Amino acid sequence: MTAMPRPNGEQSSLRHYLDRPQIGPTALRVLLGGRLRRLRQERGITRVQAGKEIRASDAKITRLERGQVGFKQRDVADLLTLYHVVDEAERADYVEMARQASLPGWWHRYNDVLESWFELHVGLEEAASLIRTYEVQFLPGLLQTPEYARVVTRLGYPDAPESKINRLVELRMERQRLLTRDGAPRLWAVVDEAVLRRPFGGPEVVRHQMEHLMEIAELPNVTLQIAPFSVGAMAAAGTPITILRFSEPDLPDKVYLENLTGAVYLDKQEEIDQYSLIMDRLVTEANPPQEAATYLESLIKQYS
Incomplete structure (x- = not known):
């Protein structure tokens, strides 16, 4: 041969x-x-x-x-x-x-509650050097407080036993550890204004969540922008978008699109280019990162 x-x-x-x-x-x-x-x-x-x-x-x-x-x-x-x-x-x-x-990652401890379609995302998130995300309904999981995470997780699993909700919230909190580890990835999050206006869990939960956002946005590897209601239709996307980028040249960017019952992973160059263009427009039309703290402070006052 x-x-x-x-x-x-x-x-x-x-x-x-x-x-x-x-x-x-x-x-x-x-x-x-x-x-x-x-x-x-x-x-x-x-x-x-x-x-x-x-x-x-x-x-x-x-x-x-x-x-x-x-x-x-x-x-x-x-x-x-x-x-x-x-x-x-x-x-x-x-x-x-x-x-x-084939070796198990830390997330395999949550196989009892981790959806198979989400397992790939959690693993790739660990390896990413840059995570760009746009959210239109909930705050990104990497930025949620335990209380907020519990409320929105219950919305997704209305009939689940409390033990499963506890495990899913615990998994989400474990994912957040990557933001403060050595060699942490950069997170660039654009959040639709409507997300911040939804009082999930009531005033106290919202207030604590806004305070947490202000604190975590101070991290040098985290950028938070708010897309106001006035954002242009050309920039607005009707679905959450996450783009993962890796420092390894053999690992192509991944676009992650989640829905109620699953997720789609895209890695063709034309697909990556299309969603990267959408993210670029959102970043351009969203409020500058330095204005996020002022906006969050106003929400905290409303819920105090």
Whole structure:
């Protein structure tokens, strides 16, 4: 079998990621899926052919290549053989990446309540260097107080037992730890004015939430803007948007669009460009970040 030619530095770049455990298993899963997709395409092999090699459907190959599900080490080895990758050191790195990508992240402690479609987002959030988000109904989960989070979580799960609500709120609070850790990502949040005007939980909950926003917006890696009711229709988006950016060149930006029963992940360049343009317009038309504190202070007075 003839070894397929690899670009210079391919093997060493794999090792680079394996030597950085802080990237996390979810990001490694996405990296691995992207590398294997590129190998498959370079060899002119279809998803159907790849699926047959590991006794899976072409739809599963799609999910694997998008990083939505994990690889078995045996399947990675079989695919590498199909893709004519014979260098033992390179194969070992791919298999090791599959092993590390299957390790549980901290969020796996919440598998009893964590929706499968949200698990990918939590893992990618951990690896992101920049999180840009626009919210039209609720405050971003990374900025919520426990009391506010409890109220809005109950709205999403009206019939859930209190134990599940407690776990979901606990998960949300754990996610927020990334904002104050070493190497924290930058969070740029644009919040629709209507979000701040909804009195979720009553005056005391709202007041504490506004005070928390003022405090967290002081962090050097957090930028908060408020999009007033007057924001232009060209800039306004009718749905929440989150764009995740990563410092690793092999990890493409991800657009995360959440709805009531699931979420959509977009990573095609034309889709990323479209939503990035929307975010850019929102940032331009929203009130400047330095005006957020004054607006929040006025709301605190209203609810005092």
